[in-house]
Amino acid sequence: MTTTSATSAPAPTRTAPQLRHRKPPRSGMVLSVLAWLFGIVFVFPVLWMVLTSFHSEADAASNPPKFFAPLTLSGYQEFFSGGPVPPLLNSATASIFSTILVLALAFPAAYALSIKPVRKWTDVLFFLLSTKFLPVVAGLLPIYLFAQKVGLLDNIWLLAVFYTVMNLPIAIWMLRSFLAEVPVEMLEAAEVDGAGLLRTLGSIVAPVVMPGLAAAALICFIFSWNELLFARVLTATTAETAPVFLTGFVTSQGLFLAQVCAASVIVSLPVLLAGFAAQDKLVQGLSMGAVR
Template sequence: MSTATAPARGTSHPHVPTSRREQKARRMDRSSPLWAVLAWVVGFLFVAPVLWMVLTSLHSEEDAATNPPSVAASLTLDGYRAFFDSSPAAPLLNSAGASLISTAIVLCLAIPAAYALSIRPVRKWTDVMFFFLSTKFLPIVAGLLPLYLFSLNTGLVDNIWMLIVLYTAMNLPIAVWMMQSFLAEVPGEMLEAASIDGAGLIRTLRSIVAPVAVPGIAATALICFIFSWNELLLARTLTATVAGTAPVFLTGFVTSQGLFLAQLCAAATVVSLPVLVAGFAAQDKLVQGLSLGAVK
């Protein structure tokens, strides 16, 4: 007659998890493929419109206008030829100049302001942050008439510098909010060491704060550049033939003669390239800045 031997004290059954941590780890291992598939599906949903735009830009106007669209239609570069034949250099340069200059000005103003609100906080700094945020409460369309009348009376209609000033004012509150959260992560010990060494404000910002906050600065600069590059309402209202930007130029493909869909998609693809290039060039810094802040 055989007898069952009880397991020794302190040992566990090999098929039973020994702790809640093991159970959680096993559940995560089983669910990780599902999360991977879900991530690919969501990523494809975001990329699909862009891929469709690129594919449509390579079709003829007849094939692009079919309903339902013809995916297997023959490819052609006629849309890109028509785009480059319409002299897009001036609008692209206007967009690049307004976006780059306004972004540089925004960073020059936002970094010292964020420094004062995070590292060297002033009295009632939360009220200051709320004031910056409150400037975004009013829709831009509500200020179009005053802005147009001001531009008209000062001779700044169809002037690229008017757009630079407006883009700077538009992006500065966002930049201050972003940079404040990034600069709040700068270690205080580094600032104390710089102060002991006799570093002034400018040197501290240039030698201590800026290198540590590079991811945050890159993320802020890229977002401000995208907002300025894609802005249409102000540019459409305050510019004409001289200072027209790339988004205004795109609207020229929607005429009373009809919608030139292939040409519009080709133009939109070319206009999107600077933003895509900037995003790929700064993707490492952008991910660090948006996910972790300056230092964790």
């Protein structure tokens, strides 16, 4: 009797599913292209200013413009020969001092309006906002007469105080949105441990909202550094700031475009460097204050 051994068919093996690379949606590609186009549009004037600063006055004023004109440092030499160090130091003094003073006043004020709200805190916020409704030109003459009466014309410290008053409402509104994100349980635990108000603000609240503080400080510094109207009216020679010094290159006689571009590049560098150094804190702080 013969037995036949049936060979069992091999079990079908499952092949791993092939990974298919998903193509990015066409709408995402269109948005990326539009973002690049908008970025180029906004950056091109800055690049053109930098390029023009390295041209001679004749090439800078030519029409049509010469893209490949010979490069020179004459514009920068004219700028530094005019003595820009005192105006730059004045701008740095007024901007840094006013920024520090704004943070010292806005931080506890925002704490009182968000974490420990005072009575009618909404009225306080709207009052602070209403101070920005008045045009700056409308208050220029009373401020000038006051400075003249007390003998503080051409004084950099008076300018720093006015910068503080101008930026304080903005800083309070910004910091209040940041402080609203602080967990209440953290403050209650600090209160149980016996921490006072100053220690709570300095050791507990400040590290949590540090990106917000950096964002508010950078914005206040930029506004103070770029301010021109008050500096033009309230200062002369001793307290002249960098934007006022920059306007001195615009004359009714002769060519000045290359010199103005060179001066604009130098005056813009502190703001650009500060923004580049604090860009991560700025983005984090603004997003923290905007997202609930």
